[in-house]
Amino acid sequence: MTTAPAPRIAVIGAGPGGLTCARILQRHGIAVTVHDRDHGPDARDQGGTLDLHEDNGQLALRAAGLLDDFLRLARPEGQEMRQLDAVTGEICFHHVPADGERHKPEIDRGRLRELLLRSLEPGTVHWNHALRSVEGPAAGPRRLHFADGTVTEADLVIGADGAWSKVRRALSPATPVHTGVSFLEAWFHDVDRRHPELAALVGPGSAAAADGERGLFAQRGGGGHLRVYAIQRVPADWIAAAGHTVRDTDALRALLLDRYRHWSPGLRRLLTDNDGPYVDRPIHALPVPHTWPHDGAVTLLGDAAHLMPPLGVGVNLAMLDACELALALAEHTTVAEAVRAYEATMLPRSTAMQHQLDGAVEGLLSDEPHHGGPESSAPTESAELSGARQR
Template identity: 45%
Template sequence: MKMRIAIAGGGLGGLTLARILHRHGIDAVVYEREATRSARTQGGSLDLHPESGQLALAEAGLAGRFRTEARPEGEEHRILDPAGRTLVHHRPQPGSFSGRPEIDRRALRDLLLDSLPGDAVAWQHRLVAATPRPDGGFELTFDGGHRADCDILIGADGARSVVRSLLTDAKLSYVSTVVELTISDADRRHPDLAELVGPGNLWCVGVSQILAAQRLGDGTIRVGISLRAEDRDLETYRSKRALLDLFEGWDPGLTALIEAGDGTPTPRRIEAMPIGTRWAHQPGITLIGDAAHLMPPVGEGANQAMLDAAELAGELAANPADPDSAIRAYEEAMFTRTHAIAEMSARVQAMMLSPTAAEEITRFFTPRPSEPAPAG
């Protein structure tokens, strides 16, 4: 394929797409707004699902590298009530990769970056506008005034996608608030909390609120507080004291996760796109990942973004003479696949922040006698 392909966004979806295209001999340029790969932290860890994220890495030829970086023990998942009583405790098979092993987002992104040619990513290129050209393709304008042309534009630019606006006017809705803290060097500085969290994920579930913690590969603990969407200034959540007040009456061994956090808490609003969002096919342009189907963060976002990338790359490689037919085929399959997943994600999000969340989550994560426990 001699067409110029531009991928807006160097997250997991955009990089997976570039890598699989590269394996098929198809060049693409990833335009990434960050200045370098280490310009900011990449968040916590995620569990890669065999049918989506792991499948995409296999298509990328990176399954072996993934196994060297992933942590099967990170699948361990405990759910407690506010008094610290264990409701669910899922222990993975030691050393087994048959489930959904955890991998740090930073490690996964580095794995993908290292698999690409050095000129495949144009750093410090934040897309601000994409203008259709009269003869087809798009003129891209970046922050600072730099411009580039492309024949095919793929929006992998996340929740606030610039490319999305060329295809749909779908509006985001506010579904919850998350407040994040980090506890660095937890094994040495807070061994009691390191033991509490264990090697994987811990959820402490109350009435319409969750206090969660996650172990990263470097021993850092990421703490996340999930709250229902409400009309409150986010600045009120930057105070540990205000957060501790929200969890008044909880076991002090649990709220110690908030007290031990390094620095100031970081709050953010969680948004989602309307379930079933579609757009009419347009030549030379499409979306993947959060740009296409932003969902509540219940474990599917990165996995679906990577699967989008694998399926789009596969269609383009199979039909290089007619990229528009390839894009159309990808979109129809993606719309069908993600509709059910978006519905499920919304149900899980509502369940997790419901007044009866502890009972509902316990039922959800307690396997029937013949079933394995679902991964967190």
């Protein structure tokens, strides 16, 4: 009896979703290669902090055999949440996590990536492999063309390459559109020593404020870091329209001081006392719903499949997608059957969440009490607060 050859599986993107998928596949004895455009694991800042939820992100880590390691690295104190009055700076809502609470503990994105990378077999990730296109017949195998001129074949291509996914183009013509809201990110370092008043204002977790027209979201990370997002209803090119670039730090500070002029002095300092330049984050989302015809040789997970506003679900859904896809591949006889089973669950779930969050980013500008904020994963080179990008 002839045994069918093992399928060649290629994951595009070494973000949390892609690495989680690879880890679970390897735990089930399935070979996989991950391709990422970064030159190496330390090529760029991995962004801020993530809250991984018990009912999705943590489930995926359990399937990956990494939940206990995650809980040792996580910061449960990061679950604290404050909502502040924009004018007075006073606390108007305050959630303090109970002892032992681990519904959604925080972890720095870089530490999560290190945890996942260490769990993989050596040589799993091929760095400096920026995907250019996916070609070949729908039934496979597919040919992957990379920027360095190399070409490889795969029986299954998994697009975990984020908002501007190159893999998505093999399945769907959809592209992300600007939501009408943009973030301007500010970084603070060694905050307990260099910015003690701001550290006390935000606390060990996160703090938010809004006045109906503009908002602010601040979140502590590990190592004494703080990231703050000025949230505005502006066009995606608002900085250029004002005659500036994102490197014009003093000019952008002046704009923020004017636009937030009625806010409390402490909150204004969160926007203007930052260490170094700002980072522009126009917020994009895919059309609602985003689906595609079944293709047994290509599929998507995470933001490549269902980019939504950054409201605390993106990385969690990406990791849940990764878990379900990897388990489907372990449980089904053929790749096409596994992809069909995975998409039968993932697409309805993501469609429901897309409808729920469609337009919800406007809520970050509301002065009504709300108990959440952006998922501060903040990669350094994309326009969205989400995972690693393969442009």
